[in-house]
Amino acid sequence: MYLVVVDAYSKFPEVVKMTTTTATTTINALRDIFSRHGLPEILVSDNGLQFIAGEFQQFCRNNGIMHRTSAAYKPSTNGQAERVAQILKSAIEQARITKQDVNVVIAKSLLVYRNAPHSTTGAAPSVLLMGRRLRTRLDLVFPSVQEHVKQKQYKVLERSANLNVRSFVERENVLARNYQGKEKWIPGVVTKVLGSRHYMVRVPGYLWKRHVDQLVKYNPQIEPENDWDEVEISSEKSGTPEAEQLSENSNRYGNTSGTSSNDSVEKNDNENSVTDNSSANNSGSAEKRYPLRANRGRTDH
Numbered sequence: 001m002y003l004v005v006v007d008a009y010s011k012f013p014e015v016v017k018m019t020t021t022t023a024t025t026t027i028n029a030l031r032d033i034f035s036r037h038g039l040p041e042i043l044v045s046d047n048g049l050q051f052i053a054g055e056f057q058q059f060c061r062n063n064g065i066m067h068r069t070s071a072a073y074k075p076s077t078n079g080q081a082e083r084v085a086q087i088l089k090s091a092i093e094q095a096r097i098t099k100q101d102v103n104v105v106i107a108k109s110l111l112v113y114r115n116a117p118h119s120t121t122g123a124a125p126s127v128l129l130m131g132r133r134l135r136t137r138l139d140l141v142f143p144s145v146q147e148h149v150k151q152k153q154y155k156v157l158e159r160s161a162n163l164n165v166r167s168f169v170e171r172e173n174v175l176a177r178n179y180q181g182k183e184k185w186i187p188g189v190v191t192k193v194l195g196s197r198h199y200m201v202r203v204p205g206y207l208w209k210r211h212v213d214q215l216v217k218y219n220p221q222i223e224p225e226n227d228w229d230e231v232e233i234s235s236e237k238s239g240t241p242e243a244e245q246l247s248e249n250s251n252r253y254g255n256t257s258g259t260s261s262n263d264s265v266e267k268n269d270n271e272n273s274v275t276d277n278s279s280a281n282n283s284g285s286a287e288k289r290y291p292l293r294a295n296r297g298r299t300d301h
Contacts, residue, residue: 010128
C-alpha cells in the first residue's frame with residue numbers, strides 16, 4: 001500500500017509506502033511530507049476511513065488545514081492524485097514483469113515524472129517547486145553551460161587557495177604603489193582590511209585603496225645600508241691590515257708617478273738635444289751652399 005500526495009500548484013508527487021492505513025500512521029506520513037513542503041491550506045482526499053476519522057479531523061484543525069473529501073464513487077474529482085496512482089500501478093506492474101526491485105522502479109518513474117514538463121502547466125514539477133531541474137544521467141551526456149562555468153570557477157578558487165597569498169593586518173606599515181608622483185613607492189599604514197585581496201592604506205595626505213599586489217611590507221625602524229661611494233676610508237689607524245694595504249698602494253702609485261716624471265724629463269732633454277743638433281746641421285749646410293754670403297757676414301763683423 002502506498003500513500004500518494006500531489007501538490008496542486010506544481011504537480012509534484014510524493015509517494016510513501018505504508019504498512020497499515022490507520023489514521024495514526026497516515027498522520028505520521030503526512031507530518032513527514034509537510035516538514036519538507038510546509039502546511040497546505042486545503043487538503044482534498046477520498047472517503048477512506050482514515051481520512052474521516054476524528055483523530056485526522058483534529059489534526060487538520062490543529063494545523064489550520066481545510067479538509068475536503070471527494071464525491072463517493074467519483075475518483076475523477078481528485079484527478080491529480082488518481083493520475084499519479086495510475087503511474088504507480090504501472091511501475092509496480094513493470095517491476096513484476098521484469099523481476100526488478102519495486103522500490104527502484106518506482107523511484108525511477110517518479111524521477112522522470114518530476115523532471116518532465118507537465119501538460120497543464122507546461123513546466124516540470126521540479127522547476128515550479130524548486131526553481132530548477134533535477135539532475136539526471138542525461139546531464140552527463142549534455143552538460144549545461146552553467147555547470148561548466150561553476151566547475152571552472154571552483155578549480156580557479158582551489159588553485160588560488162593553494163598559493164601562498166600575502167596578507168596584511170590593520171595598523172601595519174607598508175609601502176603602497178604610487179601612480180601620481182615621481183616616487184614609485186610611498187610609506188603608509190593599513191587602516192582597514194576590505195577582504196583577502198584589497199586594503200585601505202593611509203598615506204601622507206591621502207587614503208588609497210590598494211590590491212595586495214600593490215603593497216609590500218615595510219619596517220621604518222631599519223635604515224637602508226650605505227652605498228660604497230658614501231663610505232669614508234681613513235688611514236690614520238696604523239698597524240691595521242687596511243692601513244698597511246692603503247699605504248702600500250699609495251707608495252706604489254707614488255713611485256709610478258715619479259718614474260713617469262723622470263721619463264718625461266729625459267725625453268724633453270733628448271728632444272732639446274735633437275733640436276740643437278738639427279739647427280747646427282742646418283747652419284753648416286747653409287755655409288757649404290752659400291760660401292760668399294757666409295764670408296760677407298764675417299767681414300761685416
